[in-house]
Amino acid sequence: MTHAYSRRTVNEVALAVAAAALAAGAVVITLRAHPPDPLAIAIRQALIICVPIAGGIYGLRNPQTRRFGIALIAAGFIWSLTALGYTDSNPAYSIGRVVAWLIFPFLLYLILVYPEGRLRAGAERSLYGASVLLVMTSFIGSALFVEAYPLGTPWAVCTTDCPPNAFLILDAEPAFMDVVRPIRELLAGILMIAIVVVLIRRLRGANRQRRRQMAPVTVTGIGCCMTLAAYLAVREAAPDSSAVNTLGVLWSLWIPGIAAAFFIGLVARRMLVGQMLERLSIVFSAEPGATQLQAELAAVLDDPGIDVLLPDGVAGRWRTTSGEIVFGAMASDNGRALTTITDGRVPLALLVHDHALRDDDELLHAVQALILSWLRHAQMRRRLAGSLRQLEDSRARLVRAADKERSRIERDLHDGAQQRLILLRIRLSLAEELLATDPVAGRKAVGDLGCEIEQALEEVRSIAHGVYPAVLSDRGLEDALRGSVSGSVLPVHLITHRVSRQPPEIELAIYYVCIEALQNVQKHAHGATAVWITIRQDDHLTLEVRDDGAGFVPGPAPGGLRNMSDRIEAVGGRLLIDSAPGHGTRVLAEVPLLRAAGRAGENGRLA
Incomplete structure (x- = not known):
């Protein structure tokens, strides 16, 4: 963990240093071109490079936002190359002008995949593919056929004395570029408007919590797309207008704006998730029932259709919080997502929820953990209630006895x-x-x-x-048992290991259980040739009575065995009956000791 943390810190520092170096280089190149407002342009260059890279470094810290971080860092590094557009060098100028359009696919990717981290199938994926295709073919690809790049751009200050295009592969600009240029501007504007429509629909369709998380990036994304569409339209209609440069500069400022919105969105998301988990923790700490749990989850997650399905006892069949019986596959038939909550490999519940929750892995895992904790707590309560009932029954039987x-x-x-x-x-x-x-x-x-x-x-x-046998009180468990088993019809092998004196109630319980087990062997263990009694002491006092008789199939404990179990449970122990036909019977009683067992030595003799 420390090594990984140190490596991450080194990477972040390296990226920060690289961003600072690129920003400084871009500012120097820009200032050498003697722009009309050098301070403003230098600040703009530094912001467009440093802010996306800083946001990307923050995004790399979380696996869920790693893709966003990579895209932001790429946008910052690519923008640093646009400073070459301020030079007088023919190849450098051409590289700076062409590279500027490579930023757009990264920005569009950020806008469309936020906050899920993936492109949704359908309109979003189609629009992104069409936009990338348009940029690569009509904008970057057109660099092979134009003599000069359009004026009125935020990544160049030259007017009539701009260097020629170094990527022109023909002797002169072909005539079809006069047709391609307005068509590509029109298609780009249509795509921008379509993307804006998709973003607005996504924002309106999100629930309240999701909308708070999406709003910063979505709003800046809409502003970026609308500004770019206006910039392309004005540049095509009135290339000499001052509005062209103004819109171009405004569009470039959306780049750090999107990065800042991404950072704000991540912080807002963390705060939102923290608030939601805090509310849910309070709900779960109150030990709610299934119906109350569903209502609280629906309120906190803003998902009225959320439900927790519990097993009905039949494989594949589940019960909703309202008591309705459903099958697992039916729960997702209405377009809902289905998440299995397991304890290891055993499915304990099904969470039916909105697909938006599945896109938020961190929140979904936290909700799963809370529900799993609630299920385990409910199991513990049921087991405790069962143990209390058993204890009450045992006490009642002891009173009757x-x-x-x-x-x-x-x-x-x-x-x-x-x-x-x-x-x-x-x-x-x-x-x-x-x-x-x-x-x-x-x-x-x-x-x-x-x-x-x-x-x-x-x-x-x-x-x-x-x-209460006098010898048990005077001389202890070993001598009392040795005297009691001496008159047994069957040979009895009594072996003790480090047995010391214990509280009277423990010695009496072990004594009577041993005597009753021995009497059961003499009465019921047909074919038995001997009885082996072993008593061991460590942190437990353990009694084992074993015979080689006919054995039996253990079932509900009859009176004698029930009395033995009650005696052991009354002193905090447990009794185990292990038997099978033809394999004899083994009675095991264990009682925990409250103090360290004495080391009385090991003794093994034939009684």
């Missing part, structure tokens, strides 16, 4: 430990009575209560173990 677990504990306490304690209370009362009446039998009854108390304690321990 917690209520169910509480009910189970209450039932177990009521039906087990509570009943046994009530029975102990009754038997204790009986033992108390026996001690009063039969001490020996009473002491035996009290001794028998010890077994009942041990059974009650065991039931309480069993219930507590179902709530």
Whole structure:
């Protein structure tokens, strides 16, 4: 980027230096001819050379206006050669007079292609071709047959003592030039008027924003064409009139005028595009719906027919912002342009717009980027809403599971430990009575209560173990799992990698998911020969439970798998079930860790 920028700067400086040198040379040559108003002519020469080249240098900075820049620079360089028309040298004078007409194709090109940067098919291309043909054949080509060039021109000061034409190929001027000369002037005038009509129609047919951009160059272009037509007509009708020289000088001043208008148009365009993008950015930041988006785009871009088509779910079918179903090809049947908005290779929307927007690549790309951002933002909102719904559903299931677990504990306490304690209370009362009446039998009854108390304690321990295993709290995840899987029917290979203590809610979630996955293997993994459990810790705590059983086709998660997923999602993780018939099942749970994992060493053993 820096190298390209430096190279561009060097090129611009070189062009500027060349323009200054050419302007200085042209001024020196002009002043040596002792013109009647030397200061005015010198300033005019400098302006006609330097202003187009300066505008061209500015145009080269933008790829979209590069052609304009080249044409302006060419016009400035060519005009510098017209200073040769002020010399007494026969060949130099002839070159200066002929080269002057080469400027016109470049000026006409600038006028006709602005601001799109290309000639439109039809009238514009035909008029430009006819004008270039007329200049090359009837004006420049006539230099081969005329003895002297017409007087009353802005690029010569001689009157009766002008040097003869150095390009004359005959001994004398043929008579048919008396016929060719008025015909070419007439054709040139007709072409100028036709070009003016085309420019006016283009300006009237443009929308408001486009008209602001086109106006400077179009107005100066109209003035240039009308002045040239008047100059040719007056020169043919009254060649000795002072108006001829006045109109010629006025026409030459349109050259820097067009260059200045081009610069003004570019600046106005940049300001206009900036204002439009600022308005659109404000619109998009408000998260508009599709209908509001269409209305705002139509207002900002001054294109009432603009629309954003979104996929309807069927290939090739799209839905307009008003809800109408259309096919992609139908959207452009009414003469509208169609631009596909993609995210990589996937088409996300179709932008139906005026063809004028397609001619402005910079604005079109900016609008595409804004719409793409709007689409992505809408997708993110939908995904976020879906995630929130899933989170709410998960929380609801956890609440239901917690209520169910509480009910189970209450039932177990009521039906087990509570009943046994009530029975102990009754038997204790009986033992108390026996001690009063039969001490020996009473002491035996009290001794028998010890077994009942041990059974009650065991039931309480069993219930507590179902709530939070003591070994998990005391010794951590690895020892808790090793103790739980030791009684498995299938061989269990438990491998851990750098596992350290984590928050209780994370350890409990991983523990229960592992136990439930192991129980599922023992219940459903027909043909399994072993189970492999791997726990890894880095920036995530990862659990993998894998078997070599029959496998299954994963579908909507049943209750057990749903509970496992809820447990992991409750601590910010995710659960993946990977299975296929004949290839076993793999349960993968990942939980992100909020702090750096401890380096407890790597341990791999067979449980």
